[in-house]
Amino acid sequence: MSGLFITIEGIEGAGKTTLTKLLSEHLKNDGADVVVTAEPGGDTLADGIRKLLLDSKNAICDRAELLLFEAARAQHVDKVILPALERGAIVICDRFSDSSLAYQGYARGIDLETIETLNNFATRGLKPDLTILLDLPVELGLARQTARDRISSEQINFHRRIREGYLSIVRSEPERFVVIDASGCEKEVFRQALEAVISRRTR
Numbered sequence: 001m002s003g004l005f006i007t008i009e010g011i012e013g014a015g016k017t018t019l020t021k022l023l024s025e026h027l028k029n030d031g032a033d034v035v036v037t038a039e040p041g042g043d044t045l046a047d048g049i050r051k052l053l054l055d056s057k058n059a060i061c062d063r064a065e066l067l068l069f070e071a072a073r074a075q076h077v078d079k080v081i082l083p084a085l086e087r088g089a090i091v092i093c094d095r096f097s098d099s100s101l102a103y104q105g106y107a108r109g110i111d112l113e114t115i116e117t118l119n120n121f122a123t124r125g126l127k128p129d130l131t132i133l134l135d136l137p138v139e140l141g142l143a144r145q146t147a148r149d150r151i152s153s154e155q156i157n158f159h160r161r162i163r164e165g166y167l168s169i170v171r172s173e174p175e176r177f178v179v180i181d182a183s184g185c186e187k188e189v190f191r192q193a194l195e196a197v198i199s200r201r202t203r
């Protein structure tokens with residue numbers, strides 16, 4: 001597979017969507033074949049699962065929540081991500097399997113090994129070449145948010161466990177991650193992220 005798979009992770013309001021847009025525009029202007037996508041979602045089926053997952057009217061038990069994220073991921077990987085990587089594109093994905101470890105594992109309390117096994121099944125073992133973690137205090141991220149859904153309206157301690165969870169994942173796989181202080185301005189976050197992408201592309 002000749003493409004480059006980049007994922008962007010972080011707590012709510014970290015600036016993932018903003019960075020994804022800035023990076024993809026820059027790389028496209030540079031002439032690269034870039035596919036921008038996000039989880040949960042990516043095609044009609046996965047978008048439908050996203051609506052179920054984020055709707056505050058749905059009372060979803062933790063195991064069902066995990067399995068729905070993994071079902072959406074399996075569909076996303078087969079229909080969007082793998083075909084793009086196979087043709088040599090740069091895929092920039094706003095959230096991926098680390099989100100399940102951070103949210104359903106570290107924050108909800110589901111056993112991490114179970115999640116790793118399900119992640120592996122859903123992704124066919126696909127791992128990002130580079131994961132950019134946008135790290136910032138939970139209070140700042142939540143203050144940037146304009147709308148709340150079933151998951152973002154959880155208590156502040158839930159969001160703190162997510163942040164700590166991400167930092168634990170980084171410690172276990174430091175070579176895959178670049179951690180950027182996302183409390184800085186958009187331009188500075190973008191500058192650091194672009195530097196990381198360029199160094200990964202030229203490896």
Ligand code: Z5A
Nearest residue numbers: 012013014015016017018039099100103144151152185186
């Ligand atoms: N989830 C899960 O539990 N398990 C999983 O496996 C997966 C996901 C894949 C997806 O919702 C939810 O699903 C999410 C995790 C869970 N939980 N929640 N809630 P989503 O995709 O709709 O939500 P999100 O990923 O958290 O996105 P977000 O809240 O929109 O945040 P963001 O994309 O990181 O931020 P943004 O939209 O780029 O920026 C937010 C605002 O801040 C906006 O006004 C920007 O202009 C501003 N901003 C951005 N960067 C900056 C900087 N650097 N300085 C100042 N202001 C900034």
